[in-house]
Amino acid sequence: MDDYVNFEDKKKLAGVKGYDDTEQRLAFIKMVGTDGCPILRKFLTNYFDMKEDKSYIIKVDPLGEKKVDLGIKCKETNEIVGLVEVDYFKQWNPTWPSNYTTCNRLARKEIYYKMYPEYPYVNITFNVSGTDGIMTTKETEQKYRIKEWYVPEVGKWEKGRRVRLEDAIKVGEWASNVGVLV
Numbered sequence: 001m002d003d004y005v006n007f008e009d010k011k012k013l014a015g016v017k018g019y020d021d022t023e024q025r026l027a028f029i030k031m032v033g034t035d036g037c038p039i040l041r042k043f044l045t046n047y048f049d050m051k052e053d054k055s056y057i058i059k060v061d062p063l064g065e066k067k068v069d070l071g072i073k074c075k076e077t078n079e080i081v082g083l084v085e086v087d088y089f090k091q092w093n094p095t096w097p098s099n100y101t102t103c104n105r106l107a108r109k110e111i112y113y114k115m116y117p118e119y120p121y122v123n124i125t126f127n128v129s130g131t132d133g134i135m136t137t138k139e140t141e142q143k144y145r146i147k148e149w150y151v152p153e154v155g156k157w158e159k160g161r162r163v164r165l166e167d168a169i170k171v172g173e174w175a176s177n178v179g180v181l182v
Contacts, residue, residue, distance in 0.1 A: 027130030048082035132172035
């Protein structure tokens with residue numbers, strides 16, 4: 001087990017910001033706002049089955065601390081309609097690195113949707129400035145086999161799913177077509 005990324009390695013990989021997802025949570029809130037990304041709003045409205053005659057709020061840590069980052073709740077029913085995990089890719093600054101053809105979805109984060117299969121789930125990785133994101137759903141992620149890849153920054157291995165960029169959804173300023181990355 002020493003060959004796999006551990007807690008100390010994760011702290012190194014997380015960079016200066018560490019595990020503090022506050023900036024990415026705020027980026028999501030801004031992006032789903034009225035002046036934000038219409039592609040993201042439309043997708044979440046459909047995927048989370050949000051009704052026009054209801055009001056919704058974003059709830060931080062909807063399932064408790066150290067679980068999924070955000071949830072969308074219906075104000076009228078107080079029910080969660082969807083879960084949102086956010087993070088950032090420190091090498092995506094300011095543009096997506098041209099040598100990356102996949103976005104990684106870590107196996108250890110699958111517990112967020114496997115423990116609560118009744119909820120729709122999206123995972124959004126933001127660029128460093130929080131203006132662009134790449135999003136996947138649990139259904140998209142599950143189409144891929146779990147693989148291992150070497151993480152040279154810490155000299156260890158990681159497990160997860162490597163989702164092809166064309167199967168992910170661009171959101172934010174760089175988004176022009178759903179599901180298409182350039």
